[in-house]
Amino acid sequence: MGDVYAVRLVGDVSDMTIPTRAAGMRLVVVGRVPASATRPLRQALLRPHQRLDEVQVPGEDHPSAAWFGAIEEGEVVGTAGVMPEDRDGLERPAWRVRAMATVSSIRGLGIGRMLLDGCVEHAVEHGAVAIWCSARVPAAGFYRGAGFTPLGEVHDLPPIGPHIDMSLVP
Numbered sequence: 001m002g003d004v005y006a007v008r009l010v011g012d013v014s015d016m017t018i019p020t021r022a023a024g025m026r027l028v029v030v031g032r033v034p035a036s037a038t039r040p041l042r043q044a045l046l047r048p049h050q051r052l053d054e055v056q057v058p059g060e061d062h063p064s065a066a067w068f069g070a071i072e073e074g075e076v077v078g079t080a081g082v083m084p085e086d087r088d089g090l091e092r093p094a095w096r097v098r099a100m101a102t103v104s105s106i107r108g109l110g111i112g113r114m115l116l117d118g119c120v121e122h123a124v125e126h127g128a129v130a131i132w133c134s135a136r137v138p139a140a141g142f143y144r145g146a147g148f149t150p151l152g153e154v155h156d157l158p159p160i161g162p163h164i165d166m167s168l169v170p
């Protein structure tokens with residue numbers, strides 16, 4: 001398969017196809033993509049119980065929302081999005097990170113963190129004073145590593161499972 005190299009770029013990377021596998025390496029490019037480009041992977045990894053036309057979340061097409069993708073050979077292999085959404089217990093304006101996922105073949109390489117950092121930076125640039133997410137409990141350590149702290153109690157969101165809200169004051 002070759003070593004994986006990941007780079008985060010400024011701007012839209014959704015049409016970026018850099019054929020590198022033949023050279024014995026894999027290149028994953030992280031940057032902005034349209035929300036629509038992230039939906040198939042979100043459906044496959046996060047919401048297999050839903051149809052593709054059901055995976056949209058409220059606010060994902062907000063004019064200030066940003067979606068980030070990890071692209072390998074023209075395919076979306078990681079996603080995350082951020083949009084304004086206030087929450088009780090947080091200073092306003094607050095922004096929410098959603099649909100954080102990377103395919104298993106690229107996990108543990110820092111690519112999820114690149115996607116999350118893109119979301120946090122975008123929210124801060126747009127005036128967020130708090131950033132939060134509803135973390136799946138098995139992923140809570142990922143957010144903790146990026147500075148997020150628990151907010152409230154663990155709660156079940158069937159059919160996905162236990163979640164805990166977490167927040168970051170940048």
Ligand SMILES: CC(C)(COP(=O)(O)OP(=O)(O)OC[C@H]1O[C@@H](n2cnc3c(N)ncnc32)[C@H](O)[C@@H]1OP(=O)(O)O)[C@@H](O)C(=O)NCCC(=O)NCCS
Binds near residue numbers: 101110
């Ligand atoms: C959670 C997820 C997005 C992490 O993506 P990733 O690409 O593996 O993350 P990274 O490699 O950037 O990890 C960054 C850091 O977080 C740590 N980390 C990653 N996943 C973790 C987890 N589940 N628990 C604890 N720490 C984790 C990594 O070890 C790394 O630590 P380091 O900086 O000390 O080396 C990915 O595992 C995933 O898609 N999981 C399934 C879907 C899911 O649960 N998404 C979250 C929905 S709320």
